[in-house]
Amino acid sequence: MKILFFSQARNLAGCSECRWDPESTQTTESLWTHLLEHYPELKKIRSQTRLARNGELANSATRFEKGDEVALIPPVSGG
Numbered sequence: 001m002k003i004l005f006f007s008q009a010r011n012l013a014g015c016s017e018c019r020w021d022p023e024s025t026q027t028t029e030s031l032w033t034h035l036l037e038h039y040p041e042l043k044k045i046r047s048q049t050r051l052a053r054n055g056e057l058a059n060s061a062t063r064f065e066k067g068d069e070v071a072l073i074p075p076v077s078g079g
Helices: 007-013 028-038 040-044
Strands: 002-005 017-019 050-053 069-073
Touching: 002 007, 007 040, 028 040, 028 050
Parallel strands: 002 069
Antiparallel strands: 002 017, 050 069
């Protein structure tokens, strides 16, 4: 699984991407648990950050597989 960090998520994680090879399918919550264990600073934006799976926004029912590309999409501001 390729995990991409954008904007604030990239700054808080300290990298723009990482790889994870989970042994099984992951739920949204189990993926977040993994991310927060490895990148605890992401807790600052967790409640405002959306996940996308293979280019489509994820929800609480989304399942993540080994070959997926996951993006963390933090809140953005602007006019």
